[in-house]
Amino acid sequence: MAGDAVSRFVSGAERESQTRFEMIDSVERENTARVLEAFKNHRVSQRHFSPSTGYGYGDIGRDTISDIMAELMGCEAAVVRPQIASGTHALAICLFGILRPGDVLVSAAGKPYDTLDEIIGSSGEPGSGSLADYSIGYRQAELKDGRVDLGALERALDDKVKLVLVQRSRGYDWRPSLTPDDIRGVVEVVRRAAPGAYVMVDNCYGEFTLTSEPGHLGADIMAGSMIKNPGGGLAPTGGYIAGRRELVELASSRLTSPGIGGEVGSYAGGYQSFYQGLFMAPHTVAQALKTAVLAAAAFGALGYEISPPADGGRQDIIQAIKFRGAEELISFVRAIQAASPVDSEAVPEPWDMPGYQHPVIMAAGTFVSGASIELSADAPIREPYAAYLQGGLTYQHGRLGVEAAIRRLIEGGYIEGLPG
Numbered sequence: 001m002a003g004d005a006v007s008r009f010v011s012g013a014e015r016e017s018q019t020r021f022e023m024i025d026s027v028e029r030e031n032t033a034r035v036l037e038a039f040k041n042h043r044v045s046q047r048h049f050s051p052s053t054g055y056g057y058g059d060i061g062r063d064t065i066s067d068i069m070a071e072l073m074g075c076e077a078a079v080v081r082p083q084i085a086s087g088t089h090a091l092a093i094c095l096f097g098i099l100r101p102g103d104v105l106v107s108a109a110g111k112p113y114d115t116l117d118e119i120i121g122s123s124g125e126p127g128s129g130s131l132a133d134y135s136i137g138y139r140q141a142e143l144k145d146g147r148v149d150l151g152a153l154e155r156a157l158d159d160k161v162k163l164v165l166v167q168r169s170r171g172y173d174w175r176p177s178l179t180p181d182d183i184r185g186v187v188e189v190v191r192r193a194a195p196g197a198y199v200m201v202d203n204c205y206g207e208f209t210l211t212s213e214p215g216h217l218g219a220d221i222m223a224g225s226m227i228k229n230p231g232g233g234l235a236p237t238g239g240y241i242a243g244r245r246e247l248v249e250l251a252s253s254r255l256t257s258p259g260i261g262g263e264v265g266s267y268a269g270g271y272q273s274f275y276q277g278l279f280m281a282p283h284t285v286a287q288a289l290k291t292a293v294l295a296a297a298a299f300g301a302l303g304y305e306i307s308p309p310a311d312g313g314r315q316d317i318i319q320a321i322k323f324r325g326a327e328e329l330i331s332f333v334r335a336i337q338a339a340s341p342v343d344s345e346a347v348p349e350p351w352d353m354p355g356y357q358h359p360v361i362m363a364a365g366t367f368v369s370g371a372s373i374e375l376s377a378d379a380p381i382r383e384p385y386a387a388y389l390q391g392g393l394t395y396q397h398g399r400l401g402v403e404a405a406i407r408r409l410i411e412g413g414y415i416e417g418l419p420g
């Protein structure tokens with residue numbers, strides 16, 4: 001089949017996506033205004049970009065990017081740090097910083113993201129330093145029809161519960177991302193049924209997809225990765241934590257040590273790329289969202305099961321696409337890799353990634369290693385053979401990736417004809 005036919009087909013999907021694209025533009029505009037306002041409020045200038053060394057006492061670049069993040073997430077305080085190694089690390093710092101022996105952690109939205117299993121201690125070796133090793137209990141309220149079940153959450157709460165974890169994004173699960181109303185609902189139930197407990201949001205992949213963030217919805221603390229949405233594709237590493245001041249301080253004591261907290265920590269690389277990345281983030285997220293909508297429209301029209309639907313609400317940047325088996329799934333992921341600006345000749349293989357229970361195949365032909373705000377695809381090799389496509393620094397690159405994937409699936413005999 002001629003390549004042009006694929007391009008024409010995808011142009012059709014693009015035309016059908018225009019209403020969604022306009023909604024995404026409007027979120028981008030409002031978030032850009034919020035970011036600009038925060039930069040102005042904090043008088044960002046060249047001096048914030050200077051590197052620091054040693055203890056980093058009074059590092060104004062570090063402290064100001066953290067204050068800006070707090071403002072954007074609707075929170076009192078934040079820490080943004082290159083020393084936070086990943087989103088998982090940021091989440092772990094919050095959990096270990098806040099929870100004490102005898103406390104119970106409750107997940108409000110079913111099983112949390114895979115990498116949390118070993119932190120909680122529901123998998124992995126006893127003695128590995130998990131929450132369970134410190135006698136911190138865990139239970140979860142299962143989702144009902146893919147949505148938060150507030151009744152089940154209420155039943156899971158008692159006065160031992162210190163923290164209720166809410167994962168905003170779908171992660172690697174076939175379920176919708178949480179809406180602001182879902183998060184508000186969880187906050188309301190926790191305030192009423194366990195007034196001593198805090199609500200913590202795993203905000204990975206959620207930042208800037210809407211104009212409200214968890215802090216605006218009443219969450220007490222949240223964490224995320226700087227090589228996902230809020231780094232705008234430019235931050236080279238890092239994570240953030242934002243929330244109520246006393247909770248951010250507890251987390252900071254775990255990040256460094258009690259008594260030192262967020263007061264130390266230098267960065268010889270300087271924070272310029274964090275500032276520029278945060279400034280770009282509303283735009284970059286919009287590019288990723290448009291890529292996701294286009295993929296949904298195109299693969300939906302080809303008869304694939306997709307989540308969310310092309311015209312569905314989005315609270316994360318992930319597009320899930322279900323394939324009919326492992327081989328087809330692997331073909332898709334390899335096509336995304338081949339359409340990448342970096343390591344395009346690499347052929348991804350499923351591997352046992354640290355922190356994941358099943359072999360995972362990943363396409364990440366990215367400038368920042370493993371950065372999933374760049375066009376990338378992940379798939380655990382397990383039922384229902386779903387690939388999770390996310391990112392795209394530019395929409396046009398995202399579109400080329402979608403086209404390349406469709407071409408490869410045609411070549412592999414998985415797609416027999418294009419509709420229309």
Ligand SMILES: *Cc1c(COP(=O)(O)O)cnc(C)c1O
Pocket residue numbers: 086087088089113115167168169170171202204205225
């Ligand atoms: C990516 C992600 C994480 C973990 O982040 P890493 O940076 O890969 O450690 C946690 N939760 C969700 C929902 C994620 O998407």
